[in-house]
Amino acid sequence: MAYVRRTDTLMHEVINKVRDMERVALNPYDIEGIKADTPEYNELYHIVEDVVWKGAPELKGKLPDEWLKYCTYKEVRLKIPNPADPTDRNTTITVDVKVPDGAASFKLTPQYNERDRYYGRPTASVSVDAEDVPPLTTKWFEDRAAKVEKRLEISNEYHDTANKLSAFMKAHASLNTMLEAMPAFEHYVPQSFMDRLRKPNKKRESNGVKITIAEELNIDTNKLASMAVGHRMLTAGSQ
Numbered sequence: 001m002a003y004v005r006r007t008d009t010l011m012h013e014v015i016n017k018v019r020d021m022e023r024v025a026l027n028p029y030d031i032e033g034i035k036a037d038t039p040e041y042n043e044l045y046h047i048v049e050d051v052v053w054k055g056a057p058e059l060k061g062k063l064p065d066e067w068l069k070y071c072t073y074k075e076v077r078l079k080i081p082n083p084a085d086p087t088d089r090n091t092t093i094t095v096d097v098k099v100p101d102g103a104a105s106f107k108l109t110p111q112y113n114e115r116d117r118y119y120g121r122p123t124a125s126v127s128v129d130a131e132d133v134p135p136l137t138t139k140w141f142e143d144r145a146a147k148v149e150k151r152l153e154i155s156n157e158y159h160d161t162a163n164k165l166s167a168f169m170k171a172h173a174s175l176n177t178m179l180e181a182m183p184a185f186e187h188y189v190p191q192s193f194m195d196r197l198r199k200p201n202k203k204r205e206s207n208g209v210k211i212t213i214a215e216e217l218n219i220d221t222n223k224l225a226s227m228a229v230g231h232r233m234l235t236a237g238s239q
Contacts (some may be wrong), residue, residue, distance in 0.1 A: 001176070001197060001198060001199075001200070002196055002197055002198070002199040002200070003174055003176055004174055004175040004176060004193060004196050004197045005173060005174050005175075006169060006170075006172060006173055006174055006175065006178070010169070010175065010189075010190075010193055011166065011169050011170075013190045013193075014165060014169065014188050014189060014190070015162050015165065015166060017188050017189075017190065018158055018161055018162045018165065018188065019158070019162070021158065021227065021228070021231040022154065022155060022158035024231055024234050024235055025154050025158070025230070025231070025234065026151055026154055026155070027234070029147045029150050029151050029154070030147075031144055031147050031148070031151075033093060033095065034093070034095050034137070034140060036098070039136050040136045040137050040140050041095070041097070043134045043135075043136045043137060044078060044080075044095055044097050044134065044137060045097050047128075047132065047134055048076050048078070048097060048106050048126065049106060049107065049108070050132075051078075051126060051128050051129075051132050052106075052108045052109055052112070052126055053109060054129075054132065055109075056109070061107075067110065068107050068108070068110070070113045071107060071108045071109065071110055071112050071113050072105040072106065072107055072108070073099075073105055073106045073108060073112070073123065073124045074098060074099045074105050074106075075096060075097065075098045075099070075123045075124075076096075076097050076106055076108075076123065076124045076125075076126050077094055077095070077096050077097075077123045077124065077125045077126065078094065078095045078096075078097055078126050078127075078128055079092060079093075079094050079125065079126065079127045079128060080092065080093050080094070080095060080128045080133055080137060081128070081129075081130050081133070082130075082141050082145075083130045083131075083133045083138050083141060084141065084142070084145065086129075086130035091141070096123065106124075108124055108126075112124045112126075157227075158227075161224065161227065164219050165185075165188060165219075168181075168182065168185070168219060175189065175193060175197055176197065179197075182219065182224075184222075184224045184225040184228070185224070187224070187225060187228030188224075188228065
């Protein structure tokens, strides 16, 4: 077995491997907006006029079409707050809701008369009150919050792993002593370095740098191996 000394390249590639594993672990918890042809989108389509006419529901469908001539839209941009915390602007979303081909345009209140402002009938911007957010969209916000929490948990776990592996590598002079101290570390070593390690070579002594035991760095070797195995299972279908 050859002697492979610790290098900045080795350390960099190991940490990159951890970051790659983190990205794969986060994939199932990607957060996407509300897209067309989903139940949530269809639900929003049906509440547009109710939200707009909320202040005068008795007038909805009663005003002459001539009065609403410049208040009809094929597309409306809804600004939707998080029902759990309407004051948090960072969690507010926007959804562009379009009228399907062949369907009647949205008829909004006179306050949305844009005749004199733009050419070409712009998209109307409508703010939805928290109490008017429909059930499926409310559930979407709850699911998003759960994903955000899970993503933070995963990121913290891999950040902690990267820091511990970095400290572990700095405490060793060679890949040889790293693997001797913690065999599970092999899961994080690039194949090119393992190939170099396995080449026959004359025996070479270490430079005397103290070997730091993994336990001293509070590295859970079973968890480390489990994370690597989990990563392989997640990526097996894409290889």
